[in-house]
Amino acid sequence: MTTAFYSHADCRAHDMGRGHPECPQRLAAIHDHLIATELASALDLRDAPLATAAQIERAHSTRFISALQASIEPLAASGKHLALDPDTSAGPGTWNAVLRSAGAALAATDAVIDGHAANAFCAVRPPGHHATRHQAMGFCFFNNVAVAARHALDARGFARVAIIDFDVHHGNGTEDIIAGDERILMASFFQHPLYPYSGAMPKGTNMVNVPIPPYSRGSVVRAAIEQMWLPRLDDFKPRMLFLSAGFDAHREDELGQLGLIEADYSWITQRMVDLAERHAQGRIVSCLEGGYNLGALARSVAAHLRALAGVAP
Numbered sequence: 095m096t097t098a099f100y101s102h103a104d105c106r107a108h109d110m111g112r113g114h115p116e117c118p119q120r121l122a123a124i125h126d127h128l129i130a131t132e133l134a135s136a137l138d139l140r141d142a143p144l145a146t147a148a149q150i151e152r153a154h155s156t157r158f159i160s161a162l163q164a165s166i167e168p169l170a171a172s173g174k175h176l177a178l179d180p181d182t183s184a185g186p187g188t189w190n191a192v193l194r195s196a197g198a199a200l201a202a203t204d205a206v207i208d209g210h211a212a213n214a215f216c217a218v219r220p221p222g223h224h225a226t227r228h229q230a231m232g233f234c235f236f237n238n239v240a241v242a243a244r245h246a247l248d249a250r251g252f253a254r255v256a257i258i259d260f261d262v263h264h265g266n267g268t269e270d271i272i273a274g275d276e277r278i279l280m281a282s283f284f285q286h287p288l289y290p291y292s293g294a295m296p297k298g299t300n301m302v303n304v305p306i307p308p309y310s311r312g313s314v315v316r317a318a319i320e321q322m323w324l325p326r327l328d329d330f331k332p333r334m335l336f337l338s339a340g341f342d343a344h345r346e347d348e349l350g351q352l353g354l355i356e357a358d359y360s361w362i363t364q365r366m367v368d369l370a371e372r373h374a375q376g377r378i379v380s381c382l383e384g385g386y387n388l389g390a391l392a393r394s395v396a397a398h399l400r401a402l403a404g405v406a407p
């Protein structure tokens with residue numbers, strides 16, 4: 095079995111305007127690098143389907159889903175743009191991109207559970223981990239990872255899953271959705287202080303939140319993972335892992351001030367592969383979150399994929 099790679103052309107049609115860091119070129123950079131390094135040939139490339147409202151309702155309120163659809167689906171016909179907050183706007187391609195992003199996470203979850211892939215990576219945008227139960231924010235519309243984790247629990251009958259978030263920003267949306275849901279353990283590190291300025295005080299006992307000071311290097315993050323994440327995760331024994339895979343903690347990324355490099359993403363991913371082997375028959379679904387320096391993003395995703403696919407560098 096191979097590592098599945100889910101994406102869709104619709105995810106590049108979501109455009110928040112000139113100069114916005116969460117840009118369509120992010121996916122092009124990842125794809126080009128996979129071709130250039132021939133890593134693409136080691137992956138099973140698949141098109142993401144559209145998620146349904148019923149699937150998204152496992153993580154978001156019906157009222158929020160309906161309101162978002164009513165405001166941004168008509169943009170496809172009108173050609174207009176709509177600002178949802180100072181960082182987040184929708185345009186003609188946004189609604190389909192949003193549904194493809196969540197749909198990728200859902201299809202990847204089913205493929206891994208059904209044994210059609212060993213694990214999976216979703217190269218999608220918009221990202222999801224800032225989207226709360228009732229609100230789009232921080233470049234995010236629906237919370238792809240939370241939707242997929244709830245699908246594994248509620249539709250596929252899993253008893254316990256883990257969400258691992260290594261984006262430089264705190265996954266406040268994921269925390270908002272899953273706090274108090276003891277079937278999910280969320281482990282994250284994030285630069286603190288940094289947008290969205292939350293996370294230092296966890297909202298639930300099912301959170302392992304590790305704030306990291308600005309200008310820390312990978313060694314600090316690795317120690318935190320070994321000392322704070324892994325003991326809790328091994329006690330919890332998740333049956334499946336969902337990764338909020340942001341690559342903006344890279345030292346070349348200007349949206350954060352941490353100092354990770356590609357080797358750190360290899361190391362983190364390998365720890366998660368080992369964890370999944372111990373408890374979850376290797377089941378991992380990883381979804382792209384942040385990562386805004388195009389070169390660093392492409393190289394870091396490749397490092398992540400090599401570890402997922404067991405391909406030597």
Ligand SMILES: [Zn+2]
Nearest residue numbers: 261263342384
């Ligand atoms: Zn981020």
